Amino acid sequence: MTVETWKFINTFAPWFSALGSISAVIVALYMARRDKKVRLEVSIGHRLILGQGVNNQPPNFVMITITNIGHREAQISNLTWRTGIFRRSYAVQIITPDA
DSSP: OHHHHHHHHHHHHHHHHHHHHHOOOOOOOHHHHHHSSOOEEEEEEEEEEETOOOOOOOOOOEEEEEOOOSSOOOOOOOEEEEEEESSSSEEEEEOOOOO
């Protein structure tokens, strides 16, 4: 390779360095902001409790499971229920600590 070829190749070095620096800053900012959110996994379902020797209708329950999958602490103080498609209605269920 000639000297002129190396000079041409070296003109791209500052551009690659700048792209690497910008990429590192973007990744660092993304990782820093990702941990600021409270991330919860919520599962709700209808459950029947079956017992051995029970002849009548088993009791029906709504089971709500909330798991914290993020790094921040979360405190659940209430649940909001929404029903209806066109005419929506809302209800708030307050959670007491000793219940």
